[in-house]
Amino acid sequence: MIDWFPIVFFTFKLLVLGTGMFFAIKWHYDQGRKKGTETRAVLRAGGKVAAVFVLSLLGLGLVTFVFVRMLGLDLSFS
Known part of the structure; x- marks a missing residue:
């Protein structure tokens, strides 16, 4: 089975x-x-979605950076 x-x-x-x-x-x-169908409205809505995505990505990166620094992890590239 x-x-x-x-x-x-x-x-x-x-x-x-x-x-x-x-x-x-x-x-x-x-x-x-x-x-x-209005192309302008579709482009405007797509731009808003892209902006929200980029801002969310930046916010997540900032929160991750603060959290990593708070834990005292090494952030150097070398």
């Missing part, structure tokens, strides 16, 4: 992910064909 689990699990996983990808691509394709 346990020998069949990886085969069944990965087959099921491929089917579910494949179906999900098909419908996601189809939905995006159908949305792109609709009239009146």
